Amino acid sequence: MTVDASAPPTRRAVVPPQRGSIARRGSVFLSRHPRVRLSLLLGAPLFWLGLVYIAALAALLITALWTVDSFTGQISQTWTLDNIVAVLTGSLYQTVTLRTVGVALLVTIIDILIALPIAFYMAKVASPRAQRILVIAILMPLWASYLVKAYAWRSVLSQGGIFEWLVSPFGGHSPGYGLPATIITLSYLWLPYVILPIYAGLERVPDSLMEASADLGGGTWSTLRLVVLPMIWPAIIAGSIFSFSLSLGDYITVNIVGGANQMLGNLVYTNVGAANNLPLAAAIALIPILIIFAYLAAVRRTGALNNL
Amino acid sequence: MRLSRPARGLLATITAVVLALIYLPLLVVFVNSFSTSQNLTWPPPGFTLEWWAKAFQSDGALDAVLTSLQVALASTAIALVLGTLISIGLQRFEFFGRDAISLLVILPIALPGIVTGIALNNAFRTGLGVQLSILTLIIAHATFCIVTVFNNVIARLRRLGTSLEDASSDLGAGIWTTFRLVTFPQLRSALFAGGLLAFALSFDEIIVTTFTAGSSVKTLPLWILDNLFRPNQAPVVNVIAVVLVLVSIVPIYFAQRIAGAEKVVR
Numbered sequence: 422m423t424v425d426a427s428a429p430p431t432r433r434a435v436v437p438p439q440r441g442s443i444a445r446r447g448s449v450f451l452s453r454h455p456r457v458r459l460s461l462l463l464g465a466p467l468f469w470l471g472l473v474y475i476a477a478l479a480a481l482l483i484t485a486l487w488t489v490d491s492f493t494g495q496i497s498q499t500w501t502l503d504n505i506v507a508v509l510t511g512s513l514y515q516t517v518t519l520r521t522v523g524v525a526l527l528v529t530i531i532d533i534l535i536a537l538p539i540a541f542y543m544a545k546v547a548s549p550r551a552q553r554i555l556v557i558a559i560l561m562p563l564w565a566s567y568l569v570k571a572y573a574w575r576s577v578l579s580q581g582g583i584f585e586w587l588v589s590p591f592g593g594h595s596p597g598y599g600l601p602a603t604i605i606t607l608s609y610l611w612l613p614y615v616i617l618p619i620y621a622g623l624e625r626v627p628d629s630l631m632e633a634s635a636d637l638g639g640g641t642w643s644t645l646r647l648v649v650l651p652m653i654w655p656a657i658i659a660g661s662i663f664s665f666s667l668s669l670g671d672y673i674t675v676n677i678v679g680g681a682n683q684m685l686g687n688l689v690y691t692n693v694g695a696a697n698n699l700p701l702a703a704a705i706a707l708i709p710i711l712i713i714f715a716y717l718a719a720v721r722r723t724g725a726l727n728n729l
Numbered sequence: 730m731r732l733s734r735p736a737r738g739l740l741a742t743i744t745a746v747v748l749a750l751i752y753l754p755l756l757v758v759f760v761n762s763f764s765t766s767q768n769l770t771w772p773p774p775g776f777t778l779e780w781w782a783k784a785f786q787s788d789g790a791l792d793a794v795l796t797s798l799q800v801a802l803a804s805t806a807i808a809l810v811l812g813t814l815i816s817i818g819l820q821r822f823e824f825f826g827r828d829a830i831s832l833l834v835i836l837p838i839a840l841p842g843i844v845t846g847i848a849l850n851n852a853f854r855t856g857l858g859v860q861l862s863i864l865t866l867i868i869a870h871a872t873f874c875i876v877t878v879f880n881n882v883i884a885r886l887r888r889l890g891t892s893l894e895d896a897s898s899d900l901g902a903g904i905w906t907t908f909r910l911v912t913f914p915q916l917r918s919a920l921f922a923g924g925l926l927a928f929a930l931s932f933d934e935i936i937v938t939t940f941t942a943g944s945s946v947k948t949l950p951l952w953i954l955d956n957l958f959r960p961n962q963a964p965v966v967n968v969i970a971v972v973l974v975l976v977s978i979v980p981i982y983f984a985q986r987i988a989g990a991e992k993v994v995r
Contacts, residue, residue, distance in 0.1 A: 455822065459824065528885050
């Protein structure tokens with residue numbers, strides 16, 4: 422490559438020759454000491470995440486081992502396993518845990534099944550222009566407030582709402598408010614978070630690989646199953662982390678469209694607020710924490726955590 | 730693999746149907762913002778511009794939008810700095826505990842918001858003894874926003890490799906100069922995409938916000954939650970949602986253009 426020396430100096434990136442300045446000496450020192458460089462890079466973020474987040478989580482878990490004085494309503498720092506035992510053995514907690522995990526799993530499966538064909542169409546069939554428009558179309562609903570969208574579903578599914586209006590000519594009914602409405606609404610809310618990573622994963626699958634598979638006699642289904650699916654598996658898992666964990670902790674959607682049903686988030690919320698029992702709330706919060714950790718540990722090997 | 734015509738048609742149909750389903754509730758919100766009915770009757774009994782007029786005169790709503798903007802901008806800025814630092818550290822160095830750190834970054838978004846919320850609430854009030862305020866809210870938001878910047882930047886760094894940076898230092902540039910003139914320009918669009926997601930995440934967050942905002946701080950989602958079930962205010966909330974969706978086209982469009990300009994041909 423030739424450098425046009427006659428080009429005006431402003432057009433070229435000029436490396437300032439400031440030998441001996443503090444910046445220069447710092448730069449030399451840092452390039453000779455990669456460990457120092459690394460600790461400067463990671464110092465601030467780790468301080469933040471460790472101090473703000475991990476310390477707070479640890480404190481919360483310790484609170485689960487304390488109790489609330491029933492007279493004063495203050496937390497008394499007596500060590501006890503009562504809260505943990507109550508959460509592990511109480512039938513209410515078992516039922517609600519099963520219900521919550523069930524809802525979260527169903528939402529995740531529904532979202533993946535819907536996201537796969539759309540993401541495939543966006544990444545592999547649509548023209549570049551259509552592709553761009555589709556991404557915008559998927560991203561835009563994310564900006565309508567979560568609450569407004571949940572409330573919109575309340576309106577859609579209400580008696581005399583648009584859903585009933587659409588299906589009643591065919592003899593259908595609105596499911597009303599309850600678990601099905603919760604699952605529909607949560608699937609709706611988290612769908613973009615599942616489509617986007619899968620779309621990004623599919624974009625990274627080269628067309629040439631799929632053509633090679635076809636040239637070697639692979640049919641559509643076997644190409645999808647043996648070539649495409651293994652390549653986008655981490656992206657699918659990455660999407661599922663969003664829908665699963667966002668559903669697992671939700672308590673507002675279920676309040677808006679879930680009728681009288683409760684999820685784990687509701688139990689935590691009532692114990693923090695109305696019942697003023699933070700230790701019990703912390704003990705209940707352990708359930709989703711453990712479930713998420715188990716889930717993350719299970720999917721870590723797929724490399725999904727690099728695809729979020 | 731060559732898709733047959735019917736297969737392509739089927740995929741296009743599925744995409745169209747799902748997009749229609751995605752926009753159906755938004756359409757309902759849009760129509761209800763002009764409806765004379767306050768309790769979501771369908772089809773709407775009449776047309777009115779009352780709610781649109783009210784929305785633009787509602788001080789509560791405008792204040793809430795401003796508060797949300799402040800919180801989202803501040804936490805996005807913090808997330809951009811911390812997320813960039815951590816992704817350079819993790820991508821350009823090999824060391825023990827790297828996996829643990831990337832898990833640490835993901836945790837605030839992977840754990841349910843209510844867990845993050847009560848943990849931070851407990852830590853701020855009883856652990857540190859500080860009053861909840863807009864600052865505690867920004868700290869909480871920045872914590873879970875780091876991950877979006879981190880993901881975008883680390884993916885970009887992985888793709889870039891180090892050859893250009895190596896060339897820059899071979900030619901005598903120090904590490905600041907290399908970062909300013911070589912690394913940063915290549916990261917810019919990743920930072921934009923990550924920052925946009927972080928902004929959106931913070932702007933719409935309600936659960937962590939409930940537990941970490943001071944009582945005088947009303948972000949837009951908190952204001953919406955207060956007003957959603959009031960018959961006189963619910964249509965105003967619809968108006969605000971419509972405006973937000975329309976306004977969001979601008980940043981998304983720019984993000985797409987920047988990403989599109991850099992895209993490698995598939």
